[in-house]
Amino acid sequence: MxxxxxxxxxxxxxxxxxxxxxxxxxxxxxxxxxxxxxxxxxxxxxxxxxxxxxxxxxxxxxxxxxxxxxxxxxxxxxxxxxxxxxxxxxxxxxxxxxxxxxxxxxxxxxxxxxxxxxxxxxxxxxxxxxxxxxxxxxxxxxxxxxxxLSCRPAAPLDQALVSTGFAYVQAVRSHQADVAQRLIPRVRDIRRGGSAAIDLCDVAAGRLDAYYERGLNPWDLAAGDLIAREAGAVTGGRPGEAASGALAIAASPGVFQPLQGLLEEFGAWHD
Known part of the structure; x- marks a missing residue:
């Protein structure tokens, strides 16, 4: 540098x-x-x-x-x-x-x-x-x-370990739980760690295949998003958009696009 x-x-x-x-x-x-x-x-x-x-x-x-x-x-x-x-x-x-x-x-x-x-x-x-x-x-x-750091090699989505998080507003987390319920049968398993920054770093370190969440703020995302990207992960939000409060996704290449597609289908970007 x-x-x-x-x-x-x-x-x-x-x-x-x-x-x-x-x-x-x-x-x-x-x-x-x-x-x-x-x-x-x-x-x-x-x-x-x-x-x-x-x-x-x-x-x-x-x-x-x-x-x-x-x-x-x-x-x-x-x-x-x-x-x-x-x-x-x-x-x-x-x-x-x-x-x-x-x-x-x-x-x-x-x-x-x-x-x-x-x-x-x-x-x-x-x-x-x-x-x-x-x-x-x-x-x-x-x-x-x-x-x-280097993210995990691409895995089929049904073999991907995915982490997520939930809002603290009841109506919002209820919908997020519905999204997670629909996603669970399509992936290896789901984790909920409780720190967005650590989840993003775990994607970077190859400890997770992917992470997604709705409702993050810039301070939740800024450092971890850069770390994930510099480790080879793909980050973004809804199709064609950057990660934002509407939806943030970080995943190894090959996992990102199919996960993003499911999250779009399930309405993970709205309450």
């Missing part, structure tokens, strides 16, 4: 994710409580989500004061440098609240509207995933070492 700016952005994202991950892992109080709710009473924010976002934005602003921010917990500023940070300080908050290990810190850097750097730290896995546009995707950790 020869672009000095991308190198700088990657280094900053890695350090910010490391610091936030350590705060979340080591600072979780035993009596962790819900600070507020979002879309429904079960869509929660904890004090640790808020603290992690403050840590990340403070660190990045200190080093690059002209950059913009878009964060799940309210950070929003346009900036003046052409760089914007898209941040999910705690992806998988309900898992974290319950003491489950599948949660992550997701940080992406956009330059002139294009995602050029993505970092996802999964502290309880002791793994950090990273990608730079055009530079491939990698994972580091004491158990996996340092390796380049």
């Amino acid at each position: 020869t672009d000095p700016l991308r190198t700088e952005l990657l280094d900053l994202a890695l350090e910010a994710a490391r610091r936030a991950g350590a705060l979340l892992r080591d600072g979780r109080p035993d009596d962790l409580a819900v600070a507020r709710t979002k879309s429904s009473p079960i869509d929660v924010v904890t004090e640790m989500d808020i603290a992690a976002e403050k840590l990340i934005t403070g660190f990045l602003a200190e080093h690059r004061p002209g950059d913009g921010f878009l964060g799940e917990e309210g950070a929003a500023s346009p900036g003046s440098s052409g760089v914007r940070w898209v941040i999910d300080p705690l992806d998988g908050t309900v898992n974290y609240l319950y003491g489950l290990p599948t949660w992550s810190v997701s940080i992406a850097a956009e330059r002139d509207g294009e995602t050029v750097v993505g970092v996802v730290a999964a502290p309880m896995r002791r793994e950090t995933y990273r990608a730079v546009l055009g530079g491939g995707a990698h994972v580091t950790g004491p158990d996996v070492g340092e390796r380049r």
Whole structure:
């Protein structure tokens, strides 16, 4: 990677994710409580989500004061440098609240509207995933070492392991359950991990053949989508569209198109 700016952005994202991950892992109080709710009473924010976002934005602003921010917990500023940070300080908050290990810190850097750097730290896995546009995707950790990521070879759809997620609004998740019920007989099996960023990285790492979800926000997608693409996966939404809140899909080549076709047929893109 020869672009000095991308190198700088990657280094900053890695350090910010490391610091936030350590705060979340080591600072979780035993009596962790819900600070507020979002879309429904079960869509929660904890004090640790808020603290992690403050840590990340403070660190990045200190080093690059002209950059913009878009964060799940309210950070929003346009900036003046052409760089914007898209941040999910705690992806998988309900898992974290319950003491489950599948949660992550997701940080992406956009330059002139294009995602050029993505970092996802999964502290309880002791793994950090990273990608730079055009530079491939990698994972580091004491158990996996340092390796380049590559998605799984194409499999027939009926042999594909697929992950998904569900909204926290009852009417929406009811339809999502109907879609999953129709999809289950057509694939190997379905998983529900609870962190979109980790699911996208698991596609990149070859631990899943595919992942899809409706209702994601830019901070859920930005880093993991780049990591999946740089690992050779195909990402998108409805036919002819990019991944978005309407529908996001990431899959190994060969699985993507037939899965996308079924999801279109089943109406996975609407409530």
